[in-house]
Amino acid sequence: MEKYDLIIIGGGIVGCAVARELSRYRLKSALLEANQDIACGTTKANGGIIHAGYDPNPSSLKGKLNVKGSLMYPKLKEELNFKYENKGSMVLGYNEKDLEFLNKLLKNGKKIGVPNLKILKSHEIKDMEPGINKDVKYALFAPTAGEVDSFEIAIAFAENAAQNGVNIYRNQKVINIKYDNHLFYINTENKEYVSNYVVNCAGLYADRIANMVGIYDYKIKPRKGELLILDKSSKAKVNRILFPIPGEHTKGIVVIPTVSGNILIGSTAEEIEDKEDTTTSAIGIDSLLNGAIKSVPSISQKDVIRTFAGSRAVTINNSNDFYIEASKVIKGFVSVAGIQSPGIASSPAIAEYVRDILANEGVELKVNDNFDPYRRDILRMSEIDNKVKDQLIKENSKYGHIICRCEQVSEGEIIDCIKRPVGATTVDGVKKRTRAGMGRCQGGFCQDRIISILSRELNKSELDILKENTGSKIIYTNLK
Numbered sequence: 491m492e493k494y495d496l497i498i499i500g501g502g503i504v505g506c507a508v509a510r511e512l513s514r515y516r517l518k519s520a521l522l523e524a525n526q527d528i529a530c531g532t533t534k535a536n537g538g539i540i541h542a543g544y545d546p547n548p549s550s551l552k553g554k555l556n557v558k559g560s561l562m563y564p565k566l567k568e569e570l571n572f573k574y575e576n577k578g579s580m581v582l583g584y585n586e587k588d589l590e591f592l593n594k595l596l597k598n599g600k601k602i603g604v605p606n607l608k609i610l611k612s613h614e615i616k617d618m619e620p621g622i623n624k625d626v627k628y629a630l631f632a633p634t635a636g637e638v639d640s641f642e643i644a645i646a647f648a649e650n651a652a653q654n655g656v657n658i659y660r661n662q663k664v665i666n667i668k669y670d671n672h673l674f675y676i677n678t679e680n681k682e683y684v685s686n687y688v689v690n691c692a693g694l695y696a697d698r699i700a701n702m703v704g705i706y707d708y709k710i711k712p713r714k715g716e717l718l719i720l721d722k723s724s725k726a727k728v729n730r731i732l733f734p735i736p737g738e739h740t741k742g743i744v745v746i747p748t749v750s751g752n753i754l755i756g757s758t759a760e761e762i763e764d765k766e767d768t769t770t771s772a773i774g775i776d777s778l779l780n781g782a783i784k785s786v787p788s789i790s791q792k793d794v795i796r797t798f799a800g801s802r803a804v805t806i807n808n809s810n811d812f813y814i815e816a817s818k819v820i821k822g823f824v825s826v827a828g829i830q831s832p833g834i835a836s837s838p839a840i841a842e843y844v845r846d847i848l849a850n851e852g853v854e855l856k857v858n859d860n861f862d863p864y865r866r867d868i869l870r871m872s873e874i875d876n877k878v879k880d881q882l883i884k885e886n887s888k889y890g891h892i893i894c895r896c897e898q899v900s901e902g903e904i905i906d907c908i909k910r911p912v913g914a915t916t917v918d919g920v921k922k923r924t925r926a927g928m929g930r931c932q933g934g935f936c937q938d939r940i941i942s943i944l945s946r947e948l949n950k951s952e953l954d955i956l957k958e959n960t961g962s963k964i965i966y967t968n969l970k
Contacts, residue, residue: 494518494657496853497676497685499664499699501528503640503837504829505691506647511841512848513654516856520685521648521656522678524663524695525959527919528912529644531693532833534922535768535800537717537746537756538640539731541832542579542632544599544607545741551812551843556832557603559839563636566838570646571867572638573749579635579731580615582785583628588735592630599632606633621727621786635731637749640834641922645912650865652911654858660915661960664692667702669820674703687822687853689844694765694803696827703820708813708827712765712801715757716774718782721930722751724793732785741831743781745789750925753789755782762801770797795930802830814840816847824848868906868924872898893943894936896929901943908947915948917941918958941965 496512498505501523509521525531540563543556567574583592592609599607610629615622652658659681667688668675676683692699697710720726734742737759746754758774775797782789805813805828813827824847826840833840849855871879871889882902883890889902907914907923914920917927920940927933927940941964945952956962 491682491684492520494520494683494685496687496689496848497522497674497683498689498691499676500691500693500696501525501644501648501658501660502531502533502691502693503529503644503647503834504826504840505689506644506651507837507841508689508691508826508844509651509656509658510647510654511838511845513651513656514858514861516858517853519656520683521651521658522662522664522676522683523658523660526661526916526956527914527922527958528648528658528660529641529922530959532800532802533644534641535717535798536640536715536802536831536834537744537754538638538748538834539579539744539746539832540574540636540638540835542599542604542607542635543602543832543835544595544604544630544632545736546602546832547809547811548598548602550809551814552832552836553602555812555836555839555843559832559836560634560636562838563638563835569863570650570865572642572646574636574638575749576634576636577730577747578631578633579733580610580619580629580631581733581735582615582622582626583630583735584625585627589628591735592628595630604632604634607631619729619732621788622732623785623787637731637746638834639749643834643837645923646865648912649910650863653865654861658912660912664699664702667699669703669823672821674822687824687848687851689824689826689848691826693829694801696803696825700823700825700827703823705817705820705823705825707815707817708808708825709806710827711804711806712762712767713804713830714760714762714767714799714801716770716778716797716799717754717756718775718778718794719796720753720755720789720793721795723930724753724790726753726786726788726790726793728753728786734781734785743778743785745782745785750928755779755789765801767801768799770799774799796932803828804830812836812840814843814847816851822851824851868903868910870903870924871900893939894924894926894929896931896935897925899924899926899936904940904943905947908944915944916956916958917944917964920944937964
């Protein structure tokens with residue numbers, strides 16, 4: 491039985507952000523993630539947009555945390571060495587009714603404090619986005635919007651938290667919590683932990699975790715979103731994140747130029763019952779393509795290399811807002827639930843908000859004088875110049891052995907991602923950290939070699955290497 495000052499349940503981007511924030515203090519902390527790796531749920535399956543923050547209700551938690559969080563990303567990029575591009579975004583309008591709505595967003599954004607918002611007219615829009623629909627007449631331009639790979643951010647938060655003393659435990663699905671004499675006894679399938687405080691960042695399962703200690707203040711409903719990725723060779727060119735006029739529960743079909751050079755299209759919004767439903771559909775794909783083509787007519791179905799889906803955690807009867815509160819019944823239990831869009835943008839601000847709640851709950855926040863905010867990124871052969879490549883290969887020949895040809899990922903990079911704090915243990919874990927398998931062939935030529943490297947570096951049989959989670963074996967038997 492391991493005793494902690496504080497345990498975080500859930501290793502998505504918010505749980506990892508909270509872990510990193512709390513590593514600034516002299517606390518014995520741990521993070522428990524149910525899956526084989528962090529960022530296996532909603533965090534890996536969304537558009538990665540750092541929303542500027544012009545649309546939430548100013549009095550909501552979204553309104554308070556979105557703008558603050560988005561403005562934290564430039565500094566976080568310098569500290570944690572992840573890809574972040576401040577691309578800016580546009581909400582597109584086609585007529586005077588749309589302009590009226592854009593002006594409402596502009597007014598709301600200014601009230602919240604979003605910097606430098608302005609309405610553009612057609613000639614300005616087309617100068618900035620030559621490939622846009624010629625019928626677009628107006629756009630709300632938000633220059634502070636940005637783009638990330640959200641799973642990369644979660645990994646960066648987790649690695650830095652681990653560097654600063656937080657224990658990150660994966661494959662630790664919580665099955666029971668007992669609250670007794672002001673302590674939480676947390677049982678997973680194979681271990682028991684004891685903690686003074688619990689921060690519940692369990693995403694789609696946050697309500698079930700809360701129920702374990704007798705808290706029934708909220709219920710989570712999944713909202714599934716399907717997405718598409720286009721090949722980098724697509725003739726469609728987009729410089730900024732392009733939104734349509736939003737719907738009631740979604741920002742609509744968005745065209746997103748990613749930090750890795752692809753165009754991503756997302757997402758649909760479908761209320762579902764099954765928290766594990768990540769299926770895609772012909773109807774969803776058609777909806778995505780039709781919505782994207784309306785904004786950028788040169789987008790073509792033949793350029794699609796991947797379809798996927800993720801479910802967002804929505805708290806029912808909570809005005810479509812985040813739910814972040816300390817329990818009034820169970821002292822020391824803090825719920826961080828319903829973190830749907832703009833959760834990626836808000837995550838660093840959510841972490842600070844949770845820190846302040848914990849201080850009010852009695853957590854003694856003594857500064858960790860040894861806290862190091864910096865993280866070394868993986869050296870990426872696709873991004874460094876030839877002189878640096880030559881020197882790196884001379885020092886370590888494995889950097890000259892290209893495993894993933896589509897994304898130009900070397901064996902050296904894959905070994906590094908396995909050996910790092912909170913390193914990769916699965917094929918998708920390597921994929922999230924290096925992009926090996928994210929190119930046009932989607933792992934068709936490199937997956938077997940990645941399995942071999944994982945097997946060798948982890949000293950495991952190739953039969954035991956998983957694609958992602960339990961039940962995702964790739965090799966079932968050897969033929970000879």
